[in-house]
Every structure is written in structure tokens, then in C-alpha cells.
Amino acid sequence: MSLKENFLLKVAQSSELVGVIGLGYVGLPLAVSFASAGISVLGFEKSEEKAAMVNAGQNYISDVKDDDLKQVVANGKLKTTTNFKKLAECDAILICVPTPLDIFKKPDMSYIQASCEAIGQHMKPGTFVCLESTTYPTTTEHFILPILEEKSGLKHGHDFWLAFSPERVDPGNKQFGTRNTPKVLGALTDDGLEIGQAVYQKAIDVIHTVSSPRVAEMVKILENTYRLVNISLINELALLCGKMDINIWEVIDAAKTKPYGFQAFYPGPGIGGHCIPLDPFYLEHIAKKFGFDLSMINTAGHINNMMAHRMTIKITSALNRHKKAINGSKIMFLGVAYKPNIDDSRESPALKMIDEVVKKGGELFYHDPFVANIETEDGLKLSSSDLTVEALQQMDCVVISTNHDAFDTDFIIKNAQLIVDLRNAIAEPSEKVYKL
Amino acid sequence: MSLKENFLLKVAQSSELVGVIGLGYVGLPLAVSFASAGISVLGFEKSEEKAAMVNAGQNYISDVKDDDLKQVVANGKLKTTTNFKKLAECDAILICVPTPLDIFKKPDMSYIQASCEAIGQHMKPGTFVCLESTTYPTTTEHFILPILEEKSGLKHGHDFWLAFSPERVDPGNKQFGTRNTPKVLGALTDDGLEIGQAVYQKAIDVIHTVSSPRVAEMVKILENTYRLVNISLINELALLCGKMDINIWEVIDAAKTKPYGFQAFYPGPGIGGHCIPLDPFYLEHIAKKFGFDLSMINTAGHINNMMAHRMTIKITSALNRHKKAINGSKIMFLGVAYKPNIDDSRESPALKMIDEVVKKGGELFYHDPFVANIETEDGLKLSSSDLTVEALQQMDCVVISTNHDAFDTDFIIKNAQLIVDLRNAIAEPSEKVYKL
Numbered sequence: 043m044s045l046k047e048n049f050l051l052k053v054a055q056s057s058e059l060v061g062v063i064g065l066g067y068v069g070l071p072l073a074v075s076f077a078s079a080g081i082s083v084l085g086f087e088k089s090e091e092k093a094a095m096v097n098a099g100q101n102y103i104s105d106v107k108d109d110d111l112k113q114v115v116a117n118g119k120l121k122t123t124t125n126f127k128k129l130a131e132c133d134a135i136l137i138c139v140p141t142p143l144d145i146f147k148k149p150d151m152s153y154i155q156a157s158c159e160a161i162g163q164h165m166k167p168g169t170f171v172c173l174e175s176t177t178y179p180t181t182t183e184h185f186i187l188p189i190l191e192e193k194s195g196l197k198h199g200h201d202f203w204l205a206f207s208p209e210r211v212d213p214g215n216k217q218f219g220t221r222n223t224p225k226v227l228g229a230l231t232d233d234g235l236e237i238g239q240a241v242y243q244k245a246i247d248v249i250h251t252v253s254s255p256r257v258a259e260m261v262k263i264l265e266n267t268y269r270l271v272n273i274s275l276i277n278e279l280a281l282l283c284g285k286m287d288i289n290i291w292e293v294i295d296a297a298k299t300k301p302y303g304f305q306a307f308y309p310g311p312g313i314g315g316h317c318i319p320l321d322p323f324y325l326e327h328i329a330k331k332f333g334f335d336l337s338m339i340n341t342a343g344h345i346n347n348m349m350a351h352r353m354t355i356k357i358t359s360a361l362n363r364h365k366k367a368i369n370g371s372k373i374m375f376l377g378v379a380y381k382p383n384i385d386d387s388r389e390s391p392a393l394k395m396i397d398e399v400v401k402k403g404g405e406l407f408y409h410d411p412f413v414a415n416i417e418t419e420d421g422l423k424l425s426s427s428d429l430t431v432e433a434l435q436q437m438d439c440v441v442i443s444t445n446h447d448a449f450d451t452d453f454i455i456k457n458a459q460l461i462v463d464l465r466n467a468i469a470e471p472s473e474k475v476y477k478l
Numbered sequence: 479m480s481l482k483e484n485f486l487l488k489v490a491q492s493s494e495l496v497g498v499i500g501l502g503y504v505g506l507p508l509a510v511s512f513a514s515a516g517i518s519v520l521g522f523e524k525s526e527e528k529a530a531m532v533n534a535g536q537n538y539i540s541d542v543k544d545d546d547l548k549q550v551v552a553n554g555k556l557k558t559t560t561n562f563k564k565l566a567e568c569d570a571i572l573i574c575v576p577t578p579l580d581i582f583k584k585p586d587m588s589y590i591q592a593s594c595e596a597i598g599q600h601m602k603p604g605t606f607v608c609l610e611s612t613t614y615p616t617t618t619e620h621f622i623l624p625i626l627e628e629k630s631g632l633k634h635g636h637d638f639w640l641a642f643s644p645e646r647v648d649p650g651n652k653q654f655g656t657r658n659t660p661k662v663l664g665a666l667t668d669d670g671l672e673i674g675q676a677v678y679q680k681a682i683d684v685i686h687t688v689s690s691p692r693v694a695e696m697v698k699i700l701e702n703t704y705r706l707v708n709i710s711l712i713n714e715l716a717l718l719c720g721k722m723d724i725n726i727w728e729v730i731d732a733a734k735t736k737p738y739g740f741q742a743f744y745p746g747p748g749i750g751g752h753c754i755p756l757d758p759f760y761l762e763h764i765a766k767k768f769g770f771d772l773s774m775i776n777t778a779g780h781i782n783n784m785m786a787h788r789m790t791i792k793i794t795s796a797l798n799r800h801k802k803a804i805n806g807s808k809i810m811f812l813g814v815a816y817k818p819n820i821d822d823s824r825e826s827p828a829l830k831m832i833d834e835v836v837k838k839g840g841e842l843f844y845h846d847p848f849v850a851n852i853e854t855e856d857g858l859k860l861s862s863s864d865l866t867v868e869a870l871q872q873m874d875c876v877v878i879s880t881n882h883d884a885f886d887t888d889f890i891i892k893n894a895q896l897i898v899d900l901r902n903a904i905a906e907p908s909e910k911v912y913k914l
Contacts, residue, residue, distance in 0.1 A: 179722055179724060180722070210736060212738070212739070215738070217738070218737055218738060223736070223737065224735040224736070224737065226732045226733075226735065248735070250732055250735045252728055252729075252732050253725070253728060254724075256722065256723070256724055257724055257725065257728050257729055257732065258732070260719065260722075260724050260726075260729045261729050261732040261733045264715065264729055264730070264733045265733050265736055265739070265740050267711070267715070268708070268711070268733075268740055268741075269739060271707060271708070271711050271774070272704070272707070272708070274774065275703070275704070275707050275774045278772060278773065278774055279700065279703070279772075281770070282761075282765055282768065282770050282772065283696065285768045285769075285770060286615055286616070286692065286696075286764075286768060287692070288615060288690075288692055288693055288696050289689070289693065290696075292688055292689060292693050293688075293693055293696045293697050293700055294700070296662045296686055296688050296693065296694070296697040297662075297697045297700045297701050297704075299660040299662065299684070299686045300646060300659070300660070300701055301654055301658075301659065301660065302648070302651070302653070302654060303648070303701070303705060304701050304704055305704075305741040325718075328722075329718055332718065332721045332722060333721075334717070334718050334721060336714060336715075336718065337714065337777045337780065337781065338707070338710060338711045338714050338774075338777055338778070338781070340777075341773045341774055341776075341777040342774070344773065345773065345774070
């Protein structure tokens with residue numbers, strides 16, 4: 043029996059072992075989705091703490107249901123290890139590690155590289171390897187493939203198969219999760235594509251195949267670049283509308299009545315999270331190699347870079363109404379998560395604004411029902427304050443930086459002296475409220 | 479009875495006379511929509527020829543049904559005049575004139591100005607005036623209002639009412655026309671808004687009111703700026719994908735499987751038509767007054783300005799495969815309309831490419847089943863050639879510049895020597911086909 047036939051037979055019998063490297067916000071939901079479908083999953087996690095939590099059935103990712111995790115741990119379908127030698131036991135290995143930018147906004151490929159070296163050292167012949175992490179097009183072919191072949195001594199297409207399938211996790215999305223979000227898959231060979239489909243369709247309803255990994259890589263970047271560009275566009279227009287006495291949210295609501303050819307994006311203090319502020323710059327990075335400047339991404343990045351500063355000017359202007367300066371004022375940020383109703387403050391514009399306000403002498407407080415503690419880029423450590431009548435009354439200015447549903451705007455309006463509303467949380471205009 | 483009560487009574491009795499200034503691709507469908515609803519319409523048209531055609535029931539706008547026009551002319555509901563003194567007879571006056579850019583890409587407000595001067599000279603007390611032409615926010619308040627008051631000696635809010643309601647015509651759209659496309663309306667006063675709603679709801683199903691004309695003006699610009707920016711983004715990414723051996727259309731089709739947060743735009747040789755290449759630059763114009771640079775629009779405009787040139791390079795590269803240059807080659811463009819299945823070649827990128835190819839010494843032909851004759855910016859006049867076997871065989875290169883459904887791609891592939899496909903009209907890759 044060929045390696046391929048052997049692989050497909052295992053899948054047909056549901057006796058394959060799926061390895062998932064990295065049990066973060068992508069890997070853990072994916073692992074649970076496979077395990078819930080009755081497939082044995084071995085999670086690989088560098089962090090001893092996280093591995094122990096998963097093995098104890100303790101959930102730390104809000105998109106995973108506690109009960110789902112408990113169940114697949116209890117029935118033995120999901121096990122987690124910090125021992126990467128066990129990659130040798132896996133039939134399929136799915137890489138779900140971070141692809142951040144370094145401090146100079148260049149791709150940091152170190153997590154992918156370490157994963158690939160471990161896979162190369164340990165994988166057995168007949169393994170299917172797939173990267174899920176967002177990265178620049180050609181990564182699978184030109185970065186991963188050489189490492190795997192060199193470290194393993196195995197030959198791609200003959201001894202193992204390599205593919206790319208971008209994660210499409212949207213944290214906090216109640217409607218679309220791992221299983222019901224269609225998954226794009228591109229492999230280097232037809233066999234790899236066939237095997238990849240067989241693997242993924244256990245955990246995901248719809249697999250959309252494309253002709254190559256680089257097409258799949260580009261798909262993910264296009265999706266997030268579209269968002270970066272459109273959020274940046276609406277932020278820039280919001281700043282102009284502020285000057286022209288036009289309510290940008292009213293404009294967007296009216297534009298939405300066009301029944302074709304328009305999709306609404308909403309302004310805010312800037313782009314946050316682990317995808318949209320980063321992914322397009324992976325493309326910008328590889329474009330340079332092809333002698334290409336991506337002017338739209340560059341412009342969008344520029345707008346986004348300026349937003350925290352621009353928002354600090356809004357705070358200054360609001361305080362100016364009360365003849366106050368930031369220096370010496372008590373300022374409370376409401377919401378430090380990068381989007382509503384989630385607990386993730388990575389790349390959150392609130393943190394950048396906080397650094398800037400503190401630098402200008404503001405006495406800083408924040409409240410976020412989902413984020414108990416933060417540390418800013420400048421190293422400032424803060425804990426969430428209680429949102430009491432007294433706390434609000436003492437503040438010279440309250441900044442609504444994230445529109446969590448939990449915020450009681452009537453309560454805030456009643457008790458705050460001055461509100462800078464960066465999220466259109468307060469519909470009614472009033473003297474107290476200064477809008478983006 | 480007050481002027482307002484008198485107006486609303488007329489509307490309640492359907493005895494109002496609606497004047498429509500400019501019977502082009504916006505005004506004629508609007509006039510027919512009112513007249514078809516049983517409202518008497520008087521069209522105002524500078525062109526004697528067009529006025530005579532409408533009065534003879536002869537249609538010249540493809541979005542208007544011939545029979546609809548014939549019927550409303552036959553039953554006397556739609557009459558057209560070149561005599562602007564008759565504005566004095568109208569209860570409502572809707573301005574549907576062009577707002578082009580001049581050769582330096584600055585707003586040309588002369589059509590609006592002439593209309594407003596005529597209205598100001600002739601309108602009676604109790605008239606509702608509404609602009610439909612796309613223009614920069616604040617036009618209604620700061621440009622139109624002073625002209626009307628000065629020329630008429632009437633007082634706004636007391637003697638007449640002024641509003642803005644952007645046209646949303648999408649030429650060739652079979653699903654959404656004048657009546658079933660929701661219409662945004664903003665007036666300077668509550669009375670004006672009430673009257674405007676009463677007027678428009680005779681011809682249009684859904685009226686979405688906003689708080690001011692400047693909000694309504696911004697709505698239209700947002701809708702079209704969104705399109706300019708996204709088409710420019712995908713065009714820039716398409717150029718990169720061409721270098722990276724990635725089929726951008728395959729990428730878009732895969733990205734479309736994301737069930738939220740993505741809207742597909744498709745690349746092409748550039749943006750055409752009378753809206754998207756122009757409207758955002760109206761906003762850029764007024765933004766300068768507020769000390770504001772709109773970097774996204776500026777970047778998008780830059781990409782669009784370069785597209786014809788970039789596409790000419792694609793033609794050069796394709797011919798290079800056959801060891802030929804543009805100079806001395808016979809080149810046929812298929813499609814000069816700016817989008818498929820319509821007869822409009824205004825601002826069409828094909829015309830710009832044709833000028834550039836001719837400048838480089840190409841022997842130029844075109845075929846378009848909808849456009850019999852063209853004149854380019856450089857003053858070149860051409861007529862559509864027949865699309866015969868012989869014609870195709872004689873060409874050194876055939877450029878698919880518009881994806882009209884009428885084009886038989888099998889026939890083109892069979893007979894052409896070399897095809898530059900700028901619209902993904904040909905799905906199958908082949909040696910003959912060079913793609914954007």
C-alpha cells in the first residue's frame with residue numbers, strides 16, 4: 043500500500059492522529075473541533091502552563107466552550123504535550139503559531155521556523171503538514187518546504203505532503219466558528235490537496251480548494267487587507283467629517299440603504315488585534331522582493347499609525363471646553379479590548395492612547411469588564427478600576443474607547459463630567475459628549 | 479392656507495407639477511418614474527435635439543424602457559421644454575445636471591450654477607428645490623442657497639424649501655432602478671424634509687431621511703469613494719499578483735467564501751464612467767478648504783491614473799513573446815464601454831489605452847457591439863470594426879478591455895494570434911492568452 047493509500051485508509055477509519063502545534067486562539071478551537079468530531083488530537087504547546095490547563099480541561103480561549111473542552115479531554119480525544127518528539131506519532135500536523143511583526147514592523151518568522159525544524163526532525167514518512175498561520179505568499183513553498191526537506195531528509199510529494207490553509211478565526215463571532223466557516227486549502231501537489239481535504243473535512247463543513255499554497259496565502263492577506271484599507275478609509279473620512287460638522291455614523295447608516303455595492307465599516311480610534319494591523323505588512327514585505335510598493339497598504343498603515351495621536355488631540359480639545367489640559371487631569375478609558383465584548387487587548391489602540399495621555403501628564407485609569415490588567419508598550423502596568431458613581435464623578439474626562447455592550451451609557455452620561463465618545467456609543471448629542 | 483399646507487394639499491391630490499432639469503441618465507429615468515406614477519412632469523433640457531426626442535417618445539437612455547417613455551408621453555404626463563421660464567409653473571424642481579471635473583480635475587460647478595440661476599429667476603413662492611447631482615458636502619447650503627435667494631429675492635424656509643437627494647443610478651443594473659432603490663434625502667429645515675418626502679414617495683418606494691443636506695451629500699461621496707478605493711486596491715494587488723504568479727481572480731473567488739466581512743471587487747484596466755472616477759475628487763476639493771489631505775483618495779487616484787499605462791506595458795510584454803513591438807503592430811480592443819453590457823464609454827480606460835497605444839505607433843482597431851463610434855481625449859475618432867475571422871487573424875494582438883457578455887471567447891481564442899485578457903474573460907490558461 044502506498045503512503046497515500048495508507049493515509050486515506052486511516053482517515054476512512056477515523057484512526058488518524060492529528061497534531062496541532064500551538065494551542066492559542068486558532069489552535070485550541072481547531073483541536074477541539076477535530077476532537078469533538080471523534081478524531082484523536084495531540085496538541086503541542088511550548089507553554090507548560092497552557093499544556094497543563096488543557097490536560098486538566100481548563101479553558102482559556104473564549105471562543106471555545108468550556109464543556110466542549112472538558113468533554114474531549116475527558117473522553118481522551120484531546121491530549122496535549124510539551125514534548126515535540128511526539129510529532130513522530132502524528133499523521134497530520136497543523137501549524138497554528140503566531141506570526142507577529144518585530145519592533146521594526148517586519149515579519150517575525152521565528153515561531154514558524156521553530157515549528158518546522160521540530161517537524162522536520164521528528165515527522166515520519168507519510169505525514170501531511172499544513173500551515174494555518176497568516177504569512178506572506180510563497181512562505182509555504184520557499185520558506186517551509188526547504189526546512190522540512192533538509193531537517194527530515196524526506197522528499198516532498200513522495201514521503202510527505204505540504205499545504206497551506208489560512209485560519210479564519212473571528213474572535214467573539216457568535217455565528218461563525220471553526221466548523222461552519224468555509225476553509226480555503228492550497229497544496230503543492232494533487233495528492234497533498236486530496237489528503238488535506240480528507241483531513242480537514244472531519245472538522246470543517248466546507249473546504250474550498252485552490253490551485254497552490256501561494257493562492258491560499260494571498261486569500262487570507264486579501265481578506266485582512268480589505269479590512270485594513272476600509273477601516274483606514276472610514277477613519278480618515280471620520281476625521282474630515284469631524285471638521286465639517288457631519289456625523290459620520292449617520293452618513294454610514296444612510297449609505298447602508300444602498301442595496302448593492304456597499305459594505306459598512308465604522309470609525310474608531312484605530313485598528314487592533316492580532317490580524318488586521320499585521321497581515322497586510324507581511325504582503326508589503328514580500329512585495330519589496332518583487333520591486334513593488336503597495337501604496338494602498340502603506341497609506342492605510344500611515345492613517346492607522348496616526349490614529350492614537352489624533353484621538354489624543356480629541357481628548358485635548360474636549361478638555362479645552364472645560365479650560366483644562368491633559369496634564370494634571372484625571373482620565374478614565376472605558377474599554378481596552380481592541381473590539382467589543384472580547385478580552386483581547388493585543389495591539390489595542392486604547393493602549394497606545396493611554397501611553398500618549400500618560401506621557402502628557404494625565405492621571406490614568408481604565409475600566410474593562412473583560413480585561414483585568416494591562417501592560418502598555420511603554421511598560422505601564424494598570425489594573426481595571428471599578429466603574430462607580432464616585433469614580434466617574436472624579437474624572438475630568440471619560441473616554442469611551444471600546445463599545446462593550448456591558449457599558450451602561452445612561453449611567454456614564456449621568457455621572458461623568460465630560461465624555462469623549464470614540465465609538466458612537468452615545469447617540470444623543472449633548473454638551474457633555476465630544477465625538478470622534 | 480400656508481405655502482406648506484398648499485403644497486402638501488396639491489401632493490395629496492396628485493396635482494403637483496414636478497420639474498426635472500437635465501434629461502440625462504439620471505433625469506430621464508426619474509422623470510419617467512414620476513410620470514408613470516401619474517404625476518405631471520415637465521422636463522427641462524438645454525439640448526433642442528434631446529427635448530424633441532423625448533416629446534416624440536424616442537428613448538435614448540438604456541435604463542429607461544422604450545414603452546414606459548412612449549406611454550407617459552402619449553398620456554401627456556411627461557412634457558419637455560427648452561424654455562426655462564416655465565420653471566415658474568413647477569411646484570417641485572429636481573436638478574439632475576452633470577458635475578464633471580475640469581481638465582485640471584477640479585469640480586466644474588457651471589451646470590449647477592446655471593440651473594440655480596434659472597430657478598432663482600423664475601421660481602414662484604412655495605417651490606421645493608432639490609439637487610440630485612453628486613457634489614461636495616456643503617454645496618446645497620453654501621453654493622446653491624445664496625444663488626437662489628439672491629436671484630429670486632425669496633427667503634428660504636419661508637418662501638421656498640431646499641434639499642439634497644443623491645441620485646443612485648447604476649447603469650445596466652437590472653435589479654435596482656429608480657423606484658426600488660432607497661433614496662437618501664436631507665433638507666435644510668423640517669418643513670423642507672416633510673415636503674421632500676411627500677414629493678419623492680410618489681416615484682420611489684423608500685425614502686431614508688438624514689439630518690442635513692451635507693450628510694446626504696457625504697453619503698453619495700462615501701458610496702463612490704468606497705468603490706474607488708476598493709477597485710484601486712484590487713488593481714494594485716492584481717499587478718503584484720501578476721509578478722508573483724498568483725491568479726488574482728482565483729484569490730478573490732476563494733476570499734468570497736468568507737461568510738462575513740468581505741466584499742469582492744475585481745481588477746481591470748482602470749475605473750471608468752461618470753461617477754467613481756470623479757466624485758471622490760469633489761470631496762478632496764472641499765477637504766482642502768478644511769486643511770485636510772485625503773490620503774486614501776489621493777493614493778487610489780494615483781493607482782487609477784497609472785492603470786492605462788500599466789496595461790499598455792502588459793500589451794508590450796505580450797507582443798514581446800512574439801518578438802513584436804507595439805510600433806507597427808495591428809491591435810484590436812474588444813470593448814470600449816467602461817463596464818459590461820452598457821453603451822457608455824465616458825472615462826473608459828479603453829480610450830486612454832487606445833491613445834497610448836496609438837502614440838507608440840500601434841495600428842488601432844476596436845470592436846464594441848454597444849458603441850459604434852468613439853473619440854478619445856487625444857481627438858482620435860474611430861468606428862467599431864466587425865468581429866470577423868479575418869479581422870481577428872490579421873491582428874497581432876487582441877485586447878479584451880471590456881467583458882461584454884456578447885463576446886464569444888471560444889471564437890476569439892480560435893482566431894486570434896495573441897490575446898491580452900484584462901477582464902478574466904478567458905478562464906483556461908493558454909500560451910495565446912496573456913492576463914492582467
